[in-house]
Amino acid sequence: MERVDLIPPAGGADAVAPGDVADPADTYAAAPLLNCLLREVARPLPGRDGVHRLPGTERLLRVRGGRRPTAPEVYTPHGWQRLGHAELVKLVTEELRRHTGLSNHELPAEMSDSRDAVAAVLAARARATPPDDPYLRSEQSLITGHPHHPAPKARGGGPVAGWLPYAPEAYARFPLVLLGVREDTVVEEGDTSALDALGEPPPGYRLLPAHPWQLDLTARALAPAFADGRLIRLGTTTDPVHPTAAIRTVYAPERDLFLKFSLDVRITNDVRRLWRHDLLELRRTDAATSRALADGPAAWLSDRGYRTAGFAFEELAVLVRDGLRGHLLPDATPYLAAGLVEGFTGSPLDGPTDPARWWEAYLRHMVPPVLAAFADHGVVLEAHLQNSLVACDAAGTPVQALFRDAEGVKLLPDVERAAGWERLVYCLVVNHLVELAEALAERHPGLDPWPAVRRELARHDLPEIAGLLTAPTLPAKTNLLLRWTGADGADARYRPLPNPLAEG
Structure with missing residues (x-):
């Protein structure tokens, strides 16, 4: 994009007409990206509400709205030009390259993936029924997601069919896959007894629930364990679980139980595995936090323990978390x-x-x-x-x-x-x-x-x-x-x- 140094006049015929409405997916996806750009890079133009200078490219950017910026425009020799999400990604990419002196080929793709994920979620929500439980509705409401992340809804670039069945924003509910793990390979710490109530493994095996998306992602790595009998499939849970806002953490209302899994997908800033070093610190951290919140009405949903297989420690780890009912005040x-x-x-x-x-x-x-x-x-x-x-x-x-x-x-x-x-x-x-x-x-x-x-x-x-x-x-x-x-x-x-x- 060419550099434009002139300062545009306020208002004027080049202002966007009120009826010029962007694609809903663009609007949802642009808001957090704009929030990041305005907070971290752009500089407000004195006396010009909504107009910012981008220091790397010396471009002028105008937005409307407050906490969720909308209608991004860039100033050109022909006046203000509306930016769709794809054009906004190009503008941000060029600005960051100039601003930092570094190139990055992954993040622009994640920004586009995030927008496409929003579009898929919006289409799915239009034909789905939200949960009756107001708590679950609150967990599954995050279409925008993190308000200050450039790609909050990116799902690793995989095909929509691979992740949409497990998306909380699409009001998903699904059964967990039940695995049997050979007893001599099981690794666990803390209280994992709630897992044993999910099914009945054959002699010589322990029960291990798995997130079906994670099983798809790690299918090649786990194939040898299925082939030699270290892992066996035991069907699925009888009742569905509901993914929470964290995506890899699910809630089983009938059992009042939260389970957190690994997902080999980058979501916001990290690949969402249950990392070994975090699991090994879990009991110490959870115990300290439980003591800190032991008095008063506030409650801590304890991460009671974890279970996994030694040959796939992080890939198959599942963390057991307290449910809600034992902590809530009556009628709350x-x-x-x-x-x-x-x-x-x-x-x-x-x-x-x-x-x-x-x-x-x-x-x-x-x-x-x-x-x-x-x-x-x-x-x-x-x-x-x-x-x-x-x-x-x-x-x-x-x-x-x-x-x-x-x-x-x-x-x-x-x-x-x-x-x-x-x-x-x-x-x-x-x-x-x-x-x-x-x-x-x-x-x-x-x-x-x-x-x-x-x-x-x-x-x-x-x-x-x-x-x-x-x-x-x-x-x-x-x-x-x-x-x-x-x-x-x-x-x-x-x-x-x-x-x-x-x-x-």
């Missing part, structure tokens, strides 16, 4: 926090007659357990939107927070306190509270959500709180640059983001 209904931000039928975020009081109740239950775990136990919860649930009473008022996923938990002093605090602030404040505050304010114009957040944080006696409330910036993870430069997904890099908590 759980919802995924990320679902509240995305929106779904029956969301409590749409219903409060007093949104300020609803928000205060949400903060009162969500914030204290995260801060207390850090201050009193040295546990850094990964309390981002997809790992946090809120339970509401019959009126839709928050009454309890629930947290999950020991894999993302960090412990002090394994990480330095400053690094742990930065991660906590990113997960809880930037990834979680900022997104939910903006979604609530969007639904209820005139609501200022930040005084309530400041009051809630100020109640807690942590030395870091004063700095959090006065710092001009917050740490925002740079997912676009992280993926473009090929950094490891766990190697979080942060960019300063204006701090809405800082008054004045």
